[in-house]
Amino acid sequence: MKIVEIAQSNLPIPPAGMLYHATYGKNFSSIKSSGLKPGSAEIQNFKVDTAIGYVFLTLSKFEGALMIMGDQPGINAETYKSMFELSKGKGVIFAIDPNKLDKELWSIDPYVDQTYKYKGHVPANAIVKTEYFSLAPPGESSEMYMKQIR
DSSP states (O other), X not given: OOBOSSOOTTSOSSOOSOEEEEEEGGGHXXXXXXXXXXXXXXXXXXXXXXXXXXXXXXXXXXXXXXHTSTTSTTOOHHHHHHHHHHTTTEEEEEEEOGGGSOGGGEEEOSSBTTEEEEOSOBOGGGEEEEEEEEOOOTTSOSHHHXXXXX
Protein backbone atom coordinates (compact mmCIF):
# COMPACT_ATOMS: atom_id res chain seq x y z
CA MET A 1 0.00 0.00 0.00
CA LYS A 2 1.47 3.34 -0.98
CA ILE A 3 0.93 6.06 1.61
CA VAL A 4 1.00 9.53 0.07
CA GLU A 5 1.27 12.97 1.62
CA ILE A 6 -1.07 14.91 -0.66
CA ALA A 7 -4.23 14.20 -2.61
CA GLN A 8 -3.87 12.94 -6.16
CA SER A 9 -5.36 15.78 -8.18
CA ASN A 10 -5.48 13.68 -11.34
CA LEU A 11 -8.32 11.49 -10.04
CA PRO A 12 -11.73 12.46 -11.44
CA ILE A 13 -14.60 13.29 -9.10
CA PRO A 14 -16.96 11.56 -9.29
CA PRO A 15 -14.98 8.40 -10.15
CA ALA A 16 -15.23 7.23 -13.73
CA GLY A 17 -14.76 3.45 -13.44
CA MET A 18 -15.32 0.45 -11.19
CA LEU A 19 -14.12 0.78 -7.60
CA TYR A 20 -13.27 -1.86 -5.00
CA HIS A 21 -13.66 -2.34 -1.27
CA ALA A 22 -12.03 -5.23 0.58
CA THR A 23 -13.00 -6.50 4.00
CA TYR A 24 -12.81 -9.59 6.17
CA GLY A 25 -14.99 -12.54 5.19
CA LYS A 26 -17.03 -12.38 8.40
CA ASN A 27 -18.57 -9.12 7.11
CA PHE A 28 -19.85 -10.62 3.83
CA SER A 29 -23.47 -11.37 4.77
CA SER A 30 -24.07 -8.04 6.47
CA ILE A 31 -22.60 -6.04 3.58
CA LYS A 32 -24.42 -8.04 0.88
CA SER A 33 -27.75 -7.35 2.59
CA SER A 34 -27.21 -3.82 3.98
CA GLY A 35 -24.37 -2.37 1.90
CA LEU A 36 -21.31 -0.52 3.19
CA LYS A 37 -21.98 1.91 6.03
CA PRO A 38 -19.61 4.75 6.87
CA GLY A 39 -17.73 4.17 10.08
CA SER A 40 -18.83 0.55 10.43
CA ALA A 41 -15.33 -0.82 9.79
CA GLU A 42 -13.03 -1.98 12.53
CA ILE A 43 -11.77 1.58 12.93
CA GLN A 44 -9.19 0.58 15.53
CA ASN A 45 -7.25 -0.97 12.65
CA PHE A 46 -6.65 2.45 11.18
CA LYS A 47 -4.69 5.05 13.10
CA VAL A 48 -6.23 7.93 11.13
CA ASP A 49 -9.05 10.04 12.57
CA THR A 50 -10.16 10.94 9.05
CA ALA A 51 -11.42 7.36 8.56
CA ILE A 52 -14.52 7.96 10.68
CA GLY A 53 -17.64 8.62 8.63
CA TYR A 54 -16.32 7.39 5.27
CA VAL A 55 -16.35 4.30 3.11
CA PHE A 56 -12.99 3.85 1.35
CA LEU A 57 -12.99 2.64 -2.25
CA THR A 58 -9.92 2.08 -4.39
CA LEU A 59 -9.27 1.84 -8.13
CA SER A 60 -7.43 -1.46 -7.67
CA LYS A 61 -8.61 -4.80 -6.26
CA PHE A 62 -4.99 -5.45 -5.32
CA GLU A 63 -4.66 -2.23 -3.28
CA GLY A 64 -8.01 -2.83 -1.63
CA ALA A 65 -7.02 -6.31 -0.50
CA LEU A 66 -3.56 -5.18 0.58
CA MET A 67 -5.08 -2.52 2.87
CA ILE A 68 -6.58 -5.17 5.17
CA MET A 69 -3.61 -7.54 5.38
CA GLY A 70 -2.02 -7.92 8.80
CA ASP A 71 1.47 -6.77 7.80
CA GLN A 72 0.35 -3.35 6.55
CA PRO A 73 0.95 -0.02 8.30
CA GLY A 74 -1.78 0.88 10.78
CA ILE A 75 -3.24 -2.62 11.13
CA ASN A 76 -3.62 -3.65 14.76
CA ALA A 77 -2.10 -7.14 15.20
CA GLU A 78 -4.62 -8.36 17.78
CA THR A 79 -7.60 -7.12 15.78
CA TYR A 80 -6.21 -8.73 12.63
CA LYS A 81 -5.73 -12.06 14.38
CA SER A 82 -9.31 -11.96 15.64
CA MET A 83 -10.72 -10.99 12.22
CA PHE A 84 -8.61 -13.68 10.53
CA GLU A 85 -10.04 -16.33 12.86
CA LEU A 86 -13.65 -15.08 12.66
CA SER A 87 -13.35 -14.95 8.85
CA LYS A 88 -11.77 -18.43 8.63
CA GLY A 89 -8.80 -16.91 6.79
CA LYS A 90 -10.91 -15.38 4.00
CA GLY A 91 -11.23 -11.83 2.75
CA VAL A 92 -13.75 -10.53 0.24
CA ILE A 93 -13.52 -7.84 -2.42
CA PHE A 94 -16.66 -6.00 -3.47
CA ALA A 95 -16.77 -4.34 -6.90
CA ILE A 96 -18.75 -1.10 -6.60
CA ASP A 97 -20.46 0.79 -9.44
CA PRO A 98 -19.87 4.48 -8.59
CA ASN A 99 -22.70 5.52 -10.94
CA LYS A 100 -25.16 4.18 -8.36
CA LEU A 101 -23.86 6.59 -5.70
CA ASP A 102 -24.41 10.29 -4.96
CA LYS A 103 -22.02 12.37 -7.05
CA GLU A 104 -21.76 15.02 -4.32
CA LEU A 105 -20.35 12.74 -1.60
CA TRP A 106 -16.95 11.90 -3.15
CA SER A 107 -13.50 13.11 -2.17
CA ILE A 108 -9.97 11.85 -2.73
CA ASP A 109 -8.19 10.11 0.14
CA PRO A 110 -5.17 12.32 0.80
CA TYR A 111 -3.23 9.49 2.46
CA VAL A 112 -3.60 6.40 0.26
CA ASP A 113 -2.75 6.42 -3.44
CA GLN A 114 -5.59 5.79 -5.93
CA THR A 115 -8.26 5.76 -3.21
CA TYR A 116 -11.52 7.62 -2.79
CA LYS A 117 -13.51 8.48 0.32
CA TYR A 118 -17.31 8.31 0.07
CA LYS A 119 -19.23 10.15 2.80
CA GLY A 120 -22.38 8.13 2.62
CA HIS A 121 -23.96 4.71 2.66
CA VAL A 122 -23.05 2.44 -0.27
CA PRO A 123 -26.28 0.49 -0.86
CA ALA A 124 -26.16 -3.24 -1.55
CA ASN A 125 -27.43 -2.67 -5.11
CA ALA A 126 -24.21 -0.73 -5.91
CA ILE A 127 -22.23 -3.94 -5.29
CA VAL A 128 -22.00 -5.58 -8.70
CA LYS A 129 -19.53 -8.40 -8.00
CA THR A 130 -17.87 -10.19 -5.07
CA GLU A 131 -14.68 -12.20 -4.95
CA TYR A 132 -13.11 -14.14 -2.06
CA PHE A 133 -9.37 -14.35 -1.41
CA SER A 134 -7.11 -15.90 1.23
CA LEU A 135 -5.79 -13.65 3.97
CA ALA A 136 -2.19 -13.98 5.10
CA PRO A 137 -2.09 -15.76 8.47
CA PRO A 138 -1.20 -13.46 11.39
CA GLY A 139 2.54 -12.85 11.54
CA GLU A 140 3.15 -13.86 7.90
CA SER A 141 4.02 -11.63 4.98
CA SER A 142 1.13 -10.83 2.65
CA GLU A 143 3.40 -10.96 -0.43
CA MET A 144 2.66 -14.58 -1.35
CA TYR A 145 -1.06 -14.17 -0.70
CA MET A 146 -1.38 -11.07 -2.86
CA LYS A 147 -0.42 -13.05 -5.98
CA GLN A 148 -3.98 -14.44 -6.08
CA ILE A 149 -5.50 -10.97 -6.63
CA ARG A 150 -5.94 -10.02 -10.27
